[in-house]
Amino acid sequence: MAQSYDAIVVGAGVSGTATAYHLKKGGMKRVLLIDREPGVANGPTRDSAAVVRMHYSEPVLVRMAMESLDMFANMKELLGKDGGFKRKGWFLALPPDMVEAAERNITMQRGLGLKCGLLTERETAEKAPWLNTEGVGGLLYEPDSGYADPVQTTEAFHFAFENLGGESRFRTPCRSLTRDRNRITGIMLDDGPIEAGIVVNAAGPWSKFLAATAELELQLRAVREQDAIWQVRPNRPMPECSFSTAIEAAYCRALGDGRFILGLGYPKPYFDVDPYNYKRTMDDDFRMLAFEKNAKRLPNLEGAKFMSAYAALYDITPDFYPFVGPRAGLEGYADFCGGSGHGFKIAPGLSRHLSQWLLDGRTDDEFADLSYDRIAKGKRFGGLGGNRG
Numbered sequence: 376m377a378q379s380y381d382a383i384v385v386g387a388g389v390s391g392t393a394t395a396y397h398l399k400k401g402g403m404k405r406v407l408l409i410d411r412e413p414g415v416a417n418g419p420t421r422d423s424a425a426v427v428r429m430h431y432s433e434p435v436l437v438r439m440a441m442e443s444l445d446m447f448a449n450m451k452e453l454l455g456k457d458g459g460f461k462r463k464g465w466f467l468a469l470p471p472d473m474v475e476a477a478e479r480n481i482t483m484q485r486g487l488g489l490k491c492g493l494l495t496e497r498e499t500a501e502k503a504p505w506l507n508t509e510g511v512g513g514l515l516y517e518p519d520s521g522y523a524d525p526v527q528t529t530e531a532f533h534f535a536f537e538n539l540g541g542e543s544r545f546r547t548p549c550r551s552l553t554r555d556r557n558r559i560t561g562i563m564l565d566d567g568p569i570e571a572g573i574v575v576n577a578a579g580p581w582s583k584f585l586a587a588t589a590e591l592e593l594q595l596r597a598v599r600e601q602d603a604i605w606q607v608r609p610n611r612p613m614p615e616c617s618f619s620t621a622i623e624a625a626y627c628r629a630l631g632d633g634r635f636i637l638g639l640g641y642p643k644p645y646f647d648v649d650p651y652n653y654k655r656t657m658d659d660d661f662r663m664l665a666f667e668k669n670a671k672r673l674p675n676l677e678g679a680k681f682m683s684a685y686a687a688l689y690d691i692t693p694d695f696y697p698f699v700g701p702r703a704g705l706e707g708y709a710d711f712c713g714g715s716g717h718g719f720k721i722a723p724g725l726s727r728h729l730s731q732w733l734l735d736g737r738t739d740d741e742f743a744d745l746s747y748d749r750i751a752k753g754k755r756f757g758g759l760g761g762n763r764g
């Protein structure tokens with residue numbers, strides 16, 4: 376006889392692991408988390424820059440980012456282990472033509488209780504002495520944001536999940552979903568089927584292939600994303616926080632000990648790849664491009680030493696907002712994928728609301744719009760913040 380669980384979560388990145396934890400915490404009895412890798416956070420989560428900022432133009436994502444921030448900041452008390460969150464602040468340098476849109480976001484975000492705003496010239500000089508302000512229309516600041524350790528965060532959720540009696544299986548590829556008409560009934564492993572009341576597809580860039588095994592459409596692209604690590608020369612002030620520039624479309628994230636992650640922001644070319652077989656090493660032109668764009672704003676990068684670089688994957692949805700939730704007319708299934716390059720910072724909040732939705736059978740209208748059903752409804756999220764600002 377097939378084994379049976381109340382819920383199976385496929386994918387032990389930050390999204391799946393946090394969902395498994397919240398399902399268990401919410402009272403679900405038998406929850407199984409599986410991943411084909413040897414442990415949690417072995418996919419794109421491991422390579423995340425893990426910048427934690429709140430700036431979105433859609434209130435639902437501001438809410439999710441704020442709830443997540445609360446969890447990042449209190450992880451030790453909530454989960455029993457720290458997720459490596461550092462409350463160092465987040466800065467965004469804006470070109471003059473983006474200031475108005477940012478101000479609209481700030482008004483909405485303050486209404487939701489977020490501390491954020493544009494700095495005056497004096498405040499900029501005080502808080503961001505490392506910034507080349509030439510051509511900057513405004514410097515947005517979120518004092519409570521920062522960055523976390525993506526692996527430690529996922530491990531903390533996993534630790535708490537197992538402490539609550541959740542079960543995990545690693546080195547366990549899910550070969551397919553099993554389906555009976557309008558119901559997903561479980562999953563198929565190499566050693567046979569497992570039944571489940573609900574299967575959560577949190578397989579990151581591979582979610583589309585898993586969905587296809589049950590003839591479910593999932594509009595998701597897998598694209599390469601590169602990051603490089605540089606060591607700055609001693610005694611050169613740099614932002615010991617997360618910094619983005621929408622002028623050059625680049626970002627810099629402190630790693631500690633004078634090391635910084637440098638990456639490119641939107642707009643940039645996105646190269647669609649086969650997530651089962653893609654180039655994991657840096658492209659030659661990326662190294663200097665990411666360096667030069669960042670160095671325009673952060674002149675103290677001059678003379679820095681290149682340390683290493685890597686390429687990982689973004690799972691991108693048509694509107695760059697994630698797919699989270701069950702689908703109308705299909706029982707026993709929920710999507711949780713499409714982080715679109717900004718999925719780490721919102722995963723704790725999204726997973727909590729998704730779990731509540733699956734436990735209660737309902738959610739609020741705003742959150743329900745994150746379901747894949749929005750594709751059929753023609754609903755698209757937009758604006759500044761979803762990695763396109």
Ligand SMILES: Cc1cc2nc3c(=O)[nH]c(=O)nc-3n(C[C@H](O)[C@H](O)[C@H](O)COP(=O)(O)OP(=O)(O)OC[C@H]3O[C@@H](n4cnc5c(N)ncnc54)[C@H](O)[C@@H]3O)c2cc1C
Nearest residue numbers: 386388389390411418420423424426549579714718719720
């Ligand atoms: C370089 C980079 C920088 C980033 N920077 C940031 C940032 O600064 N801030 C931010 O908020 N976000 C950032 N992101 C995005 C964020 O990291 C991701 O959105 C998030 O980590 C995705 O987590 P996930 O759990 O949804 O998926 P993943 O981490 O992709 O996990 C999916 C898991 O599913 C498993 N899996 C897949 N198929 C199967 C199968 N058939 N059977 C079993 N297991 C399977 C995989 O092994 C994998 O472990 C960045 C991403 C990258 C790549």
